[in-house]
Each structure stands twice: as C-alpha cells, then as structure tokens.
Amino acid sequence: MKKTVDLALAREFGLTSEEYDRVLKIMGRTPSLTELGVFSVMWSEHCSYKSSRKWLRTLPTTAPWVIHGPGENAGVVDIGEGYAAIFKMESHNHPSFIEPYQGAATGVGGILRDVFTMGARPVANLNALRFGSPDTPRTRQIIDGVVRGIGGYGNCVGVPTVGGEINFHPAYDGNPLVNAMTVGIARKDRIFLSAAAGVGNPVVYVGSRTGRDGIHGATMSSAEFDENALAKRPTVQVGDPFIEKLLIEACLELMATDAIVAIQDMGAAGLTSSSVEMAGKGGVGIELDLDAVPQREPGMTAYEMMLSESQERMLIVLRPDRTEIARKIFEKWELDFAVIGHLTDTGHIVVKHKGQVEADIPLDPLAEEAPIYDRPAATPQAPAPLEAVHAPLSLDAMLLKLVGSPDLASRAWVWNQYDSTVGGQTVRRPGAADAAIVKIEDTTLGLALTTDCTPRYCQADPKSGGAQAVAEAWRNITATGARPLAVTDNLNFGNPEKPEIMGQFVAAIEGMGEACRALDFPVVSGNVSLYNETRQPDGSTMAILPTPAIGALGVFEDVSKAVGLGMASESALVLIGETKGELGQSIWLREILGREEGPPPQVDLVAEKRNGDFVRNEILNGTVTACHDIADGGILVAAAEMVMASGIGCELESPDSGIRPEAFWFGEDQARYLVCVKDADGFCQKAEKAGVPARLIGRSGGNELILPNGVTISAARLTVAHEAFFPALMAS
Amino acid sequence: MKSAIVVFPGTNRERDMAIALKRVTGKAPTMLWHRDTDLPDVDLVVLPGGFSYGDYLRCGAMAAHSPIMAAIRAFAQKGGHILGVCNGFQILTETGMLPGALLRNANLRFLSQDCHLRVERNDTPFTHKWAKDAVFRTPLAHGDGNYTADSQTLEKLEGEGLVAFRYANAKGDVQADDAETNPNGSINSIAGILSENTRICGMMPHPEDLVDPLMGGEDGLPLFEGLVEAFVR
C-alpha cells in the first residue's frame, strides 16, 4: 500500500477533496496514515450517515414506552413488568454478495452484538432477504450461502430465527440484500450504554483477537459495486459463532455485576469507531496502547489494527476496582481480555504503538465537523394509472400459479434450516401467524415480531411504498393480537449522489414518517445502506429497487391470547376492510400478465388504524380465533394460505361487489384482514358500529378450498403447488 | 427426582431442558459447568443440546474430553441414569458411552422441523409413560444427526432391543429410505438408543421443546414424567 498521505490517498480511502481539506484544517498538519484511516472510516457514509442524517431526523422516535430511540446501539422499548425489549436491524449486503455464507453469518453476528451490548439476552432473530432473478445460477449460489450462513451463525449461538421475508427481482441480481434483525430482553433498569465516563478508567478489549479482516469494510459498503467486486478479497471477514456465544454469556455475567461504566461492540470500523464513539459520547478523551491489543497475526501496523473489522470483539470501560472481577469472568469463558488503554481529559484520541504516537485526533471536530450533505433530490414521478386488464385464466389456475410463484411460494425450505425453537419460548414458528411470537420466560408477556417491505410498491411510488411498509408491519403484528410498539428500519437504496435515488430516499422516509405518526409507531433504531448499485460492463449502473425494510415489534400482556393464521374449524370467514380491487403493481399483474405497472395500492392510514384496532380488540376478547392480513396476492391468496396452514378448508361466496372477479380476489387493497369468527352477523354488526367495513365471504369446513365458481382445490393440492418452488429451485 | 444439567462452552439448550425438568419436578435442576469434577447427589444427569465448542472438528468431540466427563463416566459405572439429547447424544457417542456415531445429515443441511418418533420399547425409565409402538411428535434441530454404526454394533442394538426411538410417519410406519419420515438418513431410522443396562439414553430430537401447550403441545412430556415416576424422591 502507498504510504504517503496526500489527497490521492485520501480519495482512495473514499474522502472527497473538500473532506480532505477539512481534515487538514482540523489537524493543522498532514495526518498520519492511521489518522487518515480514522477520518475516512468515521466520515464514511456507513458510519457518518452523511447523506441520510438530515432526513432520518424527520422520523418520529418518541412515545411514552420508548426508553431509548435511535442513537444507541439498538432501540429500547418498555414492554411492561419491568422488562424492556431491545432491537435493531442491520444490513450486510455487500459482504453477502462477495462471500454469501460469511457475509450473512457475520451480519447476524454483528446485529446480535448491537443488542447484547446493551444488556439484553437475545431472544429472536429475523432476516429480510432480497435476491435477484431466481433463474440465474449466481442467485441460487447466493441463496444457498446466505441461508446456510444465517443458520450456521444463529443456530450455533442458540438464538431462534423466527421470521423474516424474501423477495426476488432482477434488480437485485448484482446486489442482494441481507438485512438481519435481533430482538433481546433486559430488565428495564439494567440497560447498558456506550458513553464513556471517568478519567483514568481502564478501557478493556474482550473477545476474539484482531486480524487483518475487513480492513476498510465501512468504506467498501459505502461504494457501489464494479466488475472487480469479487476481487476485493482481503476484506472478507469470517465469523466465529462459538466465540460469540461465549461473548454473550460472559458479557451478561459481567453485566450482572456493577463493573461496567460503558460498553460498545466493535462493529464496522472496529476499534476506531468503538473508541471514538464511546469517548465522544462521554465527552472525554481516550488513549489506546495497541501493543496490548490481542493480535492474531504478527506484524500488524497501527493502521491495520485501528481499521480491522475482525468479528466478535467488544470494548468496555470498567470501574478500576472491578477489573479483576471482569478478568475472571472472561477467563472462565476462555476469551481474550486485555486492558488496552484508559480515559483521559484531553478530548483527544491518542493511539500509541511500539512507543510511537500513531494518531492524535481531537474528538469534537472529528464528530462535529463530519460532513453532512443535503443532496439534491428529484421528486419521483407519479406512476401512470393502470389501464383495464383482464384475466387470461380461470380463477383456480391463477390461484395455483400465484401460490407457487417466487414471491408467494412457501419459505419452508429456508426456515427449516433455521433453529426456530431453541430457548423453548417460541409460541408461533415461521408460517404459523402473521408475525412470529416469542414468550418472555417466567412471565405471561409475549412479543410479536415481523419484517416487511414491498419493494415493487416503493419503486412505483416511494412515498406510498414507505408508508405501506410501515402499515403492513403494523398490520402483521395486529393480526396476531399484539399491540404494535415500535419500528426498526433498514433503508436500502442506490447511489444517493443521483438525484432520482435521493428522491426515492426522501420520499420513502416521508411516507414512513407519516405512517409511523398515524399509527403511533415510532422508529427506535435502524440502519442505512446506500450505494446498492452494480456497474454493468457497459459502464451504466443498475440500482436495486428502493427497499426500506421495516422490522417491527409488538407486545402481548398475555401471550396465550395470540392467534395464528390457520383457518379455524366451523367458522365464518369475514373480510375486514374496503375492497376496490386495486391491481396496480400487484403480484397478480406481474405473475399472470407479466407487467409491472400502475400505482401501488392506496394507503389510508386512518382506515388502517381503525380496522386494525377493531381486529385486535376482537382477538383479545376471544371473538376472532384466526386472523390473516391480506397482502401480496389479495383475498384469494390469503384464504388459500389460511387453508394450507391448518388443512381446514373453506367455501367462498361469490361477491356481489360490482368489481371484476380478478380484481376482487387478487387486488391488493390495504388495511384488510380475513378473520374466523363463530357468529358472523353479530360480528359484522359490531364492526359496522365501529365504522369498520366487514362482510361474510365464506365458511370453513372440510379440507378443500371451494371457489365461488364451484371449483374445488384440496388443501393438499394447494400445498404441493405452494411448496414446490424452493426445493425445485435449489435442486437445479 | 434430583437432576443436573451439564453446560459446556457452546451448549445452548440447557434452558429448554431446565424448563422441562422443572415442569415435572417442580424444582430447578442443578446446573453443572464442564470444568466441575464432582457430581452432586442426583438421579439423572442430562447432557443437553447445543454446539459445544462450536461443533468444530466433530460435534461433541471436544466436549467428550471435558473434565466433568470423568465424573459422568463414573456415575454411569455406578448405574446412574444419563440422558443425552442432540449434542448430548453426540457427546455420549464420542466418549464411547453409547455405540455408533452421528454423521452429517444425508441432505447436508441443518434440519429444523417436527418429526414423529415411534417408541420401540416401554420398559425403561425413559420410555415407560408411552405404550410400546406409540408415536409422538417432537421438534428436531441439528446438522449432524445421521446415526450410523458398523454391522456388528447394529446387530447387537437391534438384537438386544437397545433402540429406544425410531423416526416414523404420524401413523408409526418406519421407512429408512424415505427422506420425509427419516429426515437425516439415520440407519434403520434410529433416532435414539439405550446403553446395555438401559440407563443411558441418547436421542437427536428435542422432546424438551414440546412440553407446553402454548409452544404447540405436550407431546414430549411423557419422557420427563416417566423419569420422575422412576425416581420418586
């Protein structure tokens, strides 16, 4: 590597010439290589949020139940009985393209650390995945590696993987998305933060040794991909879930004492970002002695150690009189433990190595003068209305095709590789309810967890798509009977330096914000992943679909009241919500007619809240015994999913709605649910009083789905069509 | 019944097992650390599931050499009862306390799903709450559950009736070459085996994860109820 520090090197490190000027001004001299490395990672998009910060600030982040919103390692909400849920979602998109297994595995490891670093025992993992066209061999390789990686890590650490989502679209061919979410539980009064305090206090390094893994990972994830992406090999990080498991147990054991002043995982930009952020937040200085850092390889330089992204490491500020207690705990768990520095009153980060000062940077300007950009944003064009479309096939043929299509087919092949029961608290496993449900041990409390986003809606109309993603997450939680509490997000977009991409980003946040406010559903943590573009051989770039993935959490006071989506026996099937038959951007339009056109379904947040609040009440009072939200594929797909989940059939009635049958059955109008109740009349009257549209559309029984045209499809036949896709794809 | 659960670095189903044992005994089992060298006065020692030492090298290989295993061997020699589930089963085969070995699943993937087990004999403390040939549902979650043994060992296991559980369909039919009912490819569909004196039982699936209707059923409960009845104290 070139060692002279100058503008050319700064640019190689991802800094612009204005940013480099700013560095020179702050330092008052030419920075050392290590110093330049620190600036470049701290000011990378990944660490500084320089393109997104202005817009993230517009999201609602507070509610009476929010204990810590964005800004900490993860969001914290009060779930009652003295407990807090701590959760966050994070992307590992670029690493997962380069090395799918390790990329996905270390993604899971990273998000776990964000959660247990705050004092929580992780109780659930979810993952939101977007892959390219299923027809390409590379996509299958990526799926295989990503699924194995998520399982390989999550299964080993013993945290159940309980949910997630998967979409396919050619726009992800060169840039898959791997967004991992972890949820943990802590006592509300035992939450650990990262702000360092106490001049002289020891700074302790625990976990795995430092190697040359992933140097400049943070800058890499802030750049678009070119043909050489696969050659960027030195940056591949390998995860060690076994060490992570020990780290979880050791940290939780230490957290039960009063030894910790502050704690922070070493994530992107490793030792640099953890030490800078801890000291910066606490308003103190920090001095590190790199000779004391546990090292895996000989001859590492200060630059390499400061920028290494070796996994499974944490930085802790301890009370000085508790150092030995802490050391004993980490020795018991056979993990490296080293005092590598102390806090100072200088307001600087000083890094020493072999008797030399390798870096000496004032912390305030490093944080405060970090660039923030108000990038030009082009307002997205409204999609043209969808012209009249007609069904080319019979209802039953279309249904069978849809339930077996890539975006709707069963994900059992995937979740059967994830341990979803470890911990013994999984009330609803994947596929059993609209959100996964996990009990809180020793209480009656439960959590409902989901991830949602419909990228094709966001592509057509980013604002309404952003709102829809939040609304769907809220609806999925509501459909189990849980009370939606808060959101974490993972905003995956293309290159923000392009006004049209920035425009998507701004509009999606605007939509999300509106929905979060209307639904009282604050954003408490999140992650932004930009530059998700692939340079094509001809020099042009292809951006992913705008994908603001929403992870959400709801709570049950009494988790035994939760309902699943499997059709209940001998019940009336009632449709909640208004149906206009919106086919724009629907799965039906894409899979049956091969068109991606029109506006996405309208999002009416008032109706969403009213309908959802009604449904939740009726679940909790025992009237509703099964519930499924209506999303991709519309009413008919939702009904078929209910039949497949329980094996109990249903006879559907012919709608006298004045809407064409394909639009009625496959339209993706929002704010709707299918529910099973005993007394349809009484229930519909109650709904009417609450201003909630409700109508009887079928009766359960037998083991066949009977369509209004009289055609019957057995649950078994539906299931065969539903389950064929993944195994066939992955065997090819 | 007094019971203890051994925790190795990387064990992760000790809490599930503790919940199941507490459910039937009303008291929390003793947790033992792999470096302990003495066992407390107990009727049953459980080696739970997980990834001891990350499942590196071979599942259970490193845990088999833990200090506590000497005490567990001695406990077995004195006729103590031992249950090894999943990684615990793998550890028991690695120590030679149970015969055979567990290979990678036949489809080379981690499997996490429900399966059905047929109870092959009901005259042991582990199985006596079931009728012979009873079928029960239980989750499994492992990457290396493909039981194998050389022909001599297999003959002995089968001949002496030391197979405790076999993978089956919901009706109890066993079909070893069918990936639906024998998901990991185990020889003769073997899911759990017994030591000669029937006091050590190793099995791959997780009955401890199905002991509560809220979690989907109580199908695994008879194993634990049976143990409690066998050791009334």
Add this chain to the structure above:
Amino acid sequence: MKVRVTVMLKEGVLDPQGKAISHALQTLGFPGVTEVHVGKVIELDVEGSDQAAVQKQAEDMARDLLANLVIEDFKVEVL
C-alpha cells in the same frame, strides 16, 4: 515441526458429502469423475525436533481427539 493429519471416513461408512460433490461435478461437466471421498486435513505446528517423537505425539492426538475411530481412519505425516 509441521505435521499433517489426514482424517478420512472408513471404507463402508456412508459419505454423503462425497456423493454430493461427485454429483455436482458431473453436472458441472466433469463426467470422468467416478469416486469422491471427502476428509479433513489438520496441519499442526508441534514443538520438538525428534521426528519419531513428534510422529508418535501426533498419532496420540489423532487417536484422542482428531479422529473418531468408530467411523474414521487417519494418517500422520511429519513434513
């Protein structure tokens, strides 16, 4: 000294990994591959300069830990 311990499944023990690789190689256009066996190789740096003693020590390690003699055979090479 550098020692290499190679651990292979015993003959007769099912090797699903080998089978899967052989199958994959066929479909990748390598029809001439008939048998595939997959094993582990463990490379160790062992202190000492007496080749025979190191060989013996490595064999002990293999028997104790590195191989499971119920299903695997091993071979030790001092390099």
Add this chain to the structure above:
Amino acid sequence: MKVRVTVMLKEGVLDPQGKAISHALQTLGFPGVTEVHVGKVIELDVEGSDQAAVQKQAEDMARDLLANLVIEDFKVEVL
C-alpha cells in the same frame, strides 16, 4: 487416476476450527502444539491416463466447485 485436492483457508483468514482444536489439544495435555489449521481433502478417481490433463481437470474442478477462492487456496496432487 487418483487425485487429491487439499483446500485450506487463505493465510490471514480466521480459522475458528483451528483455534478451537489447538485450544482443546492444549488442555488434553499436548502443550507443544502452537498453530493448528484445518482444511478439507477431497480424493477423486478421475478417468484418463494423461497426468497433465488430469492435473488440469482437477484444478478446474477445484476452482469451479471444490474451493471457495474468496477465502480458500487449494493444491492438486495426482497420486
């Protein structure tokens, strides 16, 4: 012809297995073991009698399937 492909992690890439084994060997009473690296060995029967051609074919197999070149190196030996 018999071919052996040995696949090891690239230098500098974390080897969690090697680390755990080295640790286990220490506690088992083999204190002289300093470094441990774990890899895979794949033994193939390949049709053909031209040593160079078989070598070349095995290298292609290694690149296409047997090794993950992002993190692993391989070595081919025709036996």
